[in-house]
Amino acid sequence: MNQTKQFNILLLMADKGITLDTTYLVIGGGIAGVTCVETLAILHPEETLVMVTASSLVKNVSNVSFFAKTVVKFDVNETEASSLQRIHPNLNIVYDSLQSVNTKNKFAITSNGTVIKYGVICICTGGIPKLISESSKSKRVLGIRDTESVQEFQEKLKTGRKMVIVGNGGIASEIVHATRGIQKVWVIRDDYISSTFIDPGAAEFFQNTFRRKTSEADPPKHIISRRHVFSEEDTVVALNKDLKSAALGPDWFRKLEDIKNETGEQELDIIYKTEIESINEFQDKEYPLQVKLTNGRTVLCDFVISATGVEPAVNFLWDQQPTHGPDGGLAVNEFQETSVRDVFAAGDVAHAAWTHAPHWFQLRLWTQARQMAAMAAKSMHARTTNQEVLQDFCFELFTHCTTLFGYRVVLLGKYNGQGLGTDYEILLRTTPCLEYVKFVLQNGRLQGAILVGETDLEEMCENLILDQIDLSPFGDDILNPDIDIDDYFD
Incomplete structure (x- = not known):
């Protein structure tokens, strides 16, 4: 059975289903979906919002702290989806999965036949x-x-x-x-x-x-x-x-x-x-x-x-297929909008199809899922209220903070020389069982860094990458532990 016939059958089945009407529709209960819901609750609390999640447990972020402007660490918690209604009284939660989307008439159908009419929709279905x-x-x-x-x-x-x-x-x-x-x-x-x-x-x-x-x-x-x-x-x-x-x-x-x-x-x-x-x-x-x-x-x-x-989870039907990226994800522009108007996507299901900043690239991480979802929510709100929106500053620099083998690991920019070819140099400083610091430089300017351990160099590295300051006069002393070099650049 082809997709057109499947879609028509679903439309007939949907006539007997429950119908909801909402301004904002968010599909997914992962970090991208929940972040989108929470951001919309702040930006547009008086408007109706529906969230579709297959599980009663969803993921939310807590204990957010910043090592620098773009270097963020946070905890991800598993919580009851119903707890989100405390921050957004107009939120309606549908415990189901997405079956199809009719983008022309702006409604979605869940697996159990619930029909949800929307103004704008954000797909946050993650990966399979x-x-x-x-x-x-x-x-x-x-x-x-x-x-x-x-x-x-x-x-x-x-x-x-x-x-x-x-x-x-x-x-x-x-x-x-x-x-x-x-x-x-x-x-x-x-x-x-x-x-x-x-x-x-x-x-x-x-x-x-x-x-x-x-x-x-x-x-x-x-x-x-x-x-x-x-x-x-x-x-x-x-x-x-x-x-x-x-x-x-x-x-x-x-x-x-x-x-x-x-x-x-x-x-x-x-x-x-x-x-x-x-x-x-x-x-x-x-x-x-x-x-x-x-x-x-x-x-x-x-x-x-x-x-x-x-791989991106795009396992539902469409009346018109949005453009897909080479990885199978829904291609989105800098505002997280797909090629179909009023259809946005964020997280693992999305492919970042815009022209990237020199030191940013997509890597399917919880950090980027959160960033993309917040951007999608801002764009959805701007579309609904006819306002202008600019891309968030976090997309200027790739950053990721994690823990590997018990050590804090911070990655910034082109930390492995991504896209630099062979025309770059590496500076290293390592202390066994304590820290590992790697700087990637091209033409005397910092392009990326790996920081393992409690180095406290995150803010300095962020500034050096974003400002592209010429470090040639410092030579190897840029990583000399006896010189407090970050005083020059913070």
């Missing part, structure tokens, strides 16, 4: 999993996205002796760091760990922490992860690709820290530059799974964690 191809053959291949999938993982950890982790982003890194009492084989296709966020030097810095024999220089054990989110290689979603509930918050892996298999060995084996070739399951073997790798090696284990990325 790109699990390894062998995942459909065994229930022992797990993905992690929502609370239910974490609970399943916890049960596996209680009795598991050995697991294989596939992927090299934030989720995989956090699993390696947080789990105890189980043998771990980490399979990555790169030649160093956590390549989504860091460079080989920082990877070596972190791996040295694995090798430490004493705990004298250990970082605090209960640092809260400030991940906003997860990136393309981070977000691991449950095996059901139709799952529409919101992704986990950045502190999800804290749920794992109390799960310890006292009978298992603590061991980590990292296998570089290889991928999964096949997974076979047995009923009468010591280990139920046999994982064959492309390098010829075979690993026996109890279960596999697939952490290999997400």
